[in-house]
Amino acid sequence: MNKLILLLILSIIIGVSISFTPSKDTLFFEDFQDVSKSSSKWIRSSNKEYSGIVEFKAANDPVDASDNGLVLTEGGKRYAISYELSKPIDNSNKELIVQYELQFQEGVTCSGGYIKLYTDREDFNIEQVNSNTPYSIMFGADVCGSNDRIHFIVRHQNPHTLLHEEKLITAKPSVRKDKISHIYTLIIRPDNTFTIKVDNESVLDGNFHDSFTPAFNPPKEIDDPTDSKPSDWVDEAQIPEPGATKPDDWDEDQPKRITDPDATKPSDWLDNEPLLIVDPSETQPAEWNEEDDGEWEAPSIENPKCVSGQCGEWVAPTIVNPLYKGKWEAPLIANPAYIGEWKPKQIPNPQYFNVENPYIVDPIVAVGIEVLSNTRDLLFDNFIITHSQEEAQQLLQENWKEKHTAQKERQAIKDAEEAKKLDPSNGDLLETIKFYLALFQTEANQNPLLYLVAFSSLLLPIVFCFTRSKKPSQKKLKSDDDLVDTTSTSTTTTTVIKESVSIQDKPTIESEESDDDDDETTKKSTVTKRTNKVK
Ligand SMILES: *[C@@H]1O[C@H](CO)[C@@H](O)[C@H](O)[C@H]1NC(C)=O
Ligand SMILES: [Ca+2]
Numbered sequence: 001m002n003k004l005i006l007l008l009i010l011s012i013i014i015g016v017s018i019s020f021t022p023s024k025d026t027l028f029f030e031d032f033q034d035v036s037k038s039s040s041k042w043i044r045s046s047n048k049e050y051s052g053i054v055e056f057k058a059a060n061d062p063v064d065a066s067d068n069g070l071v072l073t074e075g076g077k078r079y080a081i082s083y084e085l086s087k088p089i090d091n092s093n094k095e096l097i098v099q100y101e102l103q104f105q106e107g108v109t110c111s112g113g114y115i116k117l118y119t120d121r122e123d124f125n126i127e128q129v130n131s132n133t134p135y136s137i138m139f140g141a142d143v144c145g146s147n148d149r150i151h152f153i154v155r156h157q158n159p160h161t162l163l164h165e166e167k168l169i170t171a172k173p174s175v176r177k178d179k180i181s182h183i184y185t186l187i188i189r190p191d192n193t194f195t196i197k198v199d200n201e202s203v204l205d206g207n208f209h210d211s212f213t214p215a216f217n218p219p220k221e222i223d224d225p226t227d228s229k230p231s232d233w234v235d236e237a238q239i240p241e242p243g244a245t246k247p248d249d250w251d252e253d254q255p256k257r258i259t260d261p262d263a264t265k266p267s268d269w270l271d272n273e274p275l276l277i278v279d280p281s282e283t284q285p286a287e288w289n290e291e292d293d294g295e296w297e298a299p300s301i302e303n304p305k306c307v308s309g310q311c312g313e314w315v316a317p318t319i320v321n322p323l324y325k326g327k328w329e330a331p332l333i334a335n336p337a338y339i340g341e342w343k344p345k346q347i348p349n350p351q352y353f354n355v356e357n358p359y360i361v362d363p364i365v366a367v368g369i370e371v372l373s374n375t376r377d378l379l380f381d382n383f384i385i386t387h388s389q390e391e392a393q394q395l396l397q398e399n400w401k402e403k404h405t406a407q408k409e410r411q412a413i414k415d416a417e418e419a420k421k422l423d424p425s426n427g428d429l430l431e432t433i434k435f436y437l438a439l440f441q442t443e444a445n446q447n448p449l450l451y452l453v454a455f456s457s458l459l460l461p462i463v464f465c466f467t468r469s470k471k472p473s474q475k476k477l478k479s480d481d482d483l484v485d486t487t488s489t490s491t492t493t494t495t496v497i498k499e500s501v502s503i504q505d506k507p508t509i510e511s512e513e514s515d516d517d518d519d520e521t522t523k524k525s526t527v528t529k530r531t532n533k534v535k
Pocket of ligand 2 (some may be wrong): 067068207
């Protein structure tokens, strides 16, 4: 066998994990594989507020050690780093797809994981980016405590006031808060609809005309501010019947429940048996010393005669009182004077305008991350902006899918190991090896090339020995070993929560309460407590 061919095959296989190449129509693509290029294109804001250190490097616990991302390395810091596009993006009459990958490597307490697409303006200065820099779209994950949502905000110019207003989607799709990598996709269509996907699954389908707050288009009519409810307006629909009186046989003093008059004490009831008795099988231990230990008392056990609960003082059960009626109230009748609910008169809205195509956003000149993160090591990767959904899906398939699957499996193992630690009947080494082998098999069944990689990594040294070759390049094999090696870094989550620091850049959403349920996928192992029996 020719070792060159073998090497070629290997490098092709290894290349599979991150292989996406953008087309000439791709508007923006960044996978951080060329670190020197990324370092020169991503510009950090010189604003003092943004002191967080960004690095371009692999994940802490990488599936593929050669897969770099953009990492916000410190917790409790603000970050502003942006990439200026060579040509501004105009989404008129075209689909626009914005997609990126995000991983909370060390978990998340309170962090922005969203991106901003900055508006093409005369005064845009990439080195001065801050929370007030005008953006056209803000999109992505935002978590703070139990509040989390995927943002999609459009800054839109009001044609009357000429001021830009932030339009937020009313829905609050939730963020994946686990420690594995997820991919967020926004699709904006020229028919004024949009879709938000997480991990290639739709989480929100919306419409620019009615999915945003405030709406792009103000209402045509508004309440007349000069109108007010007349003082004689009757808006009580029902009234107590006039002249109704309490019936003579209505006794308001009857109690709700009474003792069951038909109940009798069971004939086998044991009035004088105690619930606990001294354990007759216990005797004073030989080593018991009354002087040191005090007087010995035998422990108590449940009285075996009382297992059916028929011991002690007998009390008759209670039943619902058939004579109970409660407080008498006059029956309600329809109010003959009722006019209806009062509503102010509607007048044409002087501020009305009609934006026919709110999907068209202000041209985009740069992509940026401008966030506060209280947790360290948020990792961004695989940014793409394109007019082609197929292209975005291809990137997801080629650069993310395998990694995500491997990470999910690792997480499952970690969870299983955690559960095992809590369980005293720990599994043995053989079981663990069997488990990893089974895992490898599942992975390899999905991607048969892995068999070849595993096989080749055994075969390679033999071939090289045999042919006495000089420099086998083993470096790249590491990434594939990693797929099986899941015993790496434990979960040390040093998270800093600074109450005083809040995410300032979204004034309109500060006070909102999340009514979303946590869809956190983290499994919590339950510890079973053994309660000691009374003995
Ligand atoms: C993503 O979803 C589409 C359907 O919407 C499907 O055709 C495609 O295979 C999916 N891609 C991956 C990588 O799962
Ligand atoms: Ca990458």
